[in-house]
Amino acid sequence: MRDGITARAAAGEVLLADGAIGSLLLGRGLAPGAAPESLNLSAPHVLEEIAGLYLEAGAEIVQANTFGASPLKLAHYGLEGKAQAINEGGVAAVRRAVGERAWVAASCGPSGRILKPFGDTDEERMFSSFREQMRAVIGAGADVVCVETMSDVNEARLAVQAARSVSATIPVMATMTFEATPRGFFTIMGVSIARACRELAAAGADMLGSNCGNGSAQMVVIAREFRKATSLPLVIQANAGVPELRQGRVQYPESPEFMAAMAVEMRAAGATVIGGCCGTTPEHTRAMRRALGKES
């Protein structure tokens, strides 16, 4: 199962990816204000449990808890010195849970820094931070790297190039987060879907798409736009809507059934890897699996 994720996606097979990790961590001992990735060292069994829940729900791609584990990002918590162990621990926990029954995806989110000339961080520094993370996750045996939730195409490009510099063959997904504007979809940094496709493909990404954002209905539209802009396999991982406050608790409004119906629309729009982002649960994954007719 571990080989050929890109080939199978390119052949048009729909592959089911998992849902959110962070919200499940909060109910399992993650202290408010702590780095979610610190649990990779202090409580790896929790991540194993969550990966097992998604595997059981039918996810074929299960993500490691390494979203914020680039050294630049970990520096926010003073944890940059532990980047290697945190990344390796995240990948290893998922591998223990899924074995060879699912692909292990290493998540790579934004550094939290803004590149020059708009911010204070130069490309070399950001690249070497991503490279350190990529070296650790690929060395630990990740099957695929998922660069995600990116707003700046240059930052995403550096992450993709960092993965490529470590391995010429590791499959790389790259997804960005878009907002609807009167002139079409753009990231907050002003990157269009066409530009994301062009630059990330040139950087060496194998699969392109979008994650996070404003709910799965809008993501169907984004998927259609991506399909027009690229022939590469398309990765779509939507939030369960925009969070709402109900009785003092924040909730994501989209039910597993609703997202499952949208997953069918995403497939019709050309998506090949379909999963969930913020607010999605193993129940969402299970419902998507049923709706996509992937029950074995």
Added chain:
Amino acid sequence: MEIVKQIAQSLEAGDDALVPQLTREALAQGIAATAILDDGLIAGMNAVGEKFRVHDIFLPDVLLAARAMYAGMDVLKPLLLSAGIPSRGRVVIGSVHGDLHDIGKNLVGIMLKGAGFDVIDLGNDVTAARFVEAARSREALVIGMSALLTTTMPVMKEVVDLLHKEGLGGRIKTIIGGAPVSQDYAAEIGADAYGYDCAQAVERVKQLAASAS
């Protein structure tokens, strides 16, 4: 006043070399520093904020415009200080927890400075005690709090409660913002205002500062 308009336009274009240069020229022409501030820098930054709100421009343009604004401010500041021109008041801002990045809070800070406020940015992971202590010791009129994670929202209520406990409630106003919070949440915890986006946050802070001072 043609040159003041040019300052606003150069600021919108993010030209951080031209803005201070034109600012100096305007002063040499005898235009008052306050007029340059209001009709040049603040007017330009307001236009930038509005364009950003309607997605006409994106974050990089705002960041460049902010840099140009600061460059102009640096020229004006000594004059405004020596002339005893008061700022609109002091505002303490911070994130109760730093998430992906603190862009939202930073943008509000930029726009508040652009609107003439004296802004103290406490950064990320700011505790209730630090918010209140900074606001009291620096004689701020308003505390602005941002949250991106639902688990850290209770800090906002702690700030409101602590202000009341220390007898500062009503004297130091509070405004909240960030993805998980809402007008309802502001009402629930007793915060004085909620800002949906940067522009609204600045408008509300203006109102709060006027009512606090």
